[in-house]
Amino acid sequence: MKKAFPAVIIILVLIISFFGAKFYTSRWGGRIPMVIDFIQNPGKHNDWVMPANTRCQNAPFAYPTDGFLGFLWHDSFKFLDAHQGLDIFSGKEAGEADVFAAYPGFLSRQPGWKSTVIIRVPQDPLQPDRQIWLYMTHLADAEGNSLIDPKFPEGSFDVPVSQGELIGKMGNYSGNPLAPTGVHLHFSIVRDDGAGNYLNELKIRNTLDPSPYFGMQLDARKAGRAIIACQP
Numbered sequence: 069m070k071k072a073f074p075a076v077i078i079i080l081v082l083i084i085s086f087f088g089a090k091f092y093t094s095r096w097g098g099r100i101p102m103v104i105d106f107i108q109n110p111g112k113h114n115d116w117v118m119p120a121n122t123r124c125q126n127a128p129f130a131y132p133t134d135g136f137l138g139f140l141w142h143d144s145f146k147f148l149d150a151h152q153g154l155d156i157f158s159g160k161e162a163g164e165a166d167v168f169a170a171y172p173g174f175l176s177r178q179p180g181w182k183s184t185v186i187i188r189v190p191q192d193p194l195q196p197d198r199q200i201w202l203y204m205t206h207l208a209d210a211e212g213n214s215l216i217d218p219k220f221p222e223g224s225f226d227v228p229v230s231q232g233e234l235i236g237k238m239g240n241y242s243g244n245p246l247a248p249t250g251v252h253l254h255f256s257i258v259r260d261d262g263a264g265n266y267l268n269e270l271k272i273r274n275t276l277d278p279s280p281y282f283g284m285q286l287d288a289r290k291a292g293r294a295i296i297a298c299q300p
């Protein structure tokens with residue numbers, strides 16, 4: 069009993085420091101300061117912006133908009149929370165930056181989707197025996213006026229789109245007009261359930277690391293605060 073006591077203290081200290089460090093990095097570390105700086109002074113950081121439709125070497129996907137890759141896959145904003153996709157910031161107003169299809173596929177927009185589309189890719193270019201889905205959101209202004217191109221009205225189902233085709237404009241709709249997000253595009257690669265349906269994109273385990281699809285380091289745990297560019 070007496071011997072166990074210091075070990076318990078040490079374990080407690082280790083546990084507290086582990087979670088304390090996680091809390092600190094999710095709150096104040098990581099890429100949050102860069103994103104705030106970009107949103108406040110986009111003109112100062114033109115060199116952080118990657119042009120739309122950039123394709124890195126042999127990577128299959130094209131960059132879906134003009135903008136700064138702010139938050140990455142596995143970024144953390146809240147304690148023990150992991151971001152399922154990419155957040156690309158244009159530094160412009162809602163409705164000003166074009167959003168394009170990263171890869172050819174079939175676009176659907178469910179009834180009630182003001183700001184969201186999903187593109188079905190029947191053959192994952194990196195693993196052709198499976199289907200994947202490209203989920204894009206925040207294509208509406210703060211009040212919820214859709215910025216999705218009129219050729220994709222609500223209820224659109226499996227409409228063929230080509231790589232680089234215009235999908236809509238970047239917005240800042242959060243669902244709550246009083247608390248819009250910064251103007252950005254959220255893009256994620258969502259797994260299929262094996263029966264032809266997309267899984268819940270809010271769970272990180274249902275999403276794929278976008279790095280090999282774009283030829284960029286897009287895993288926040290490896291990229292840190294780097295300005296993202298094509299990998300050599």
Ligand SMILES: [Zn+2]
Pocket residue numbers: 151153154155253254255
């Ligand atoms: Zn996001």
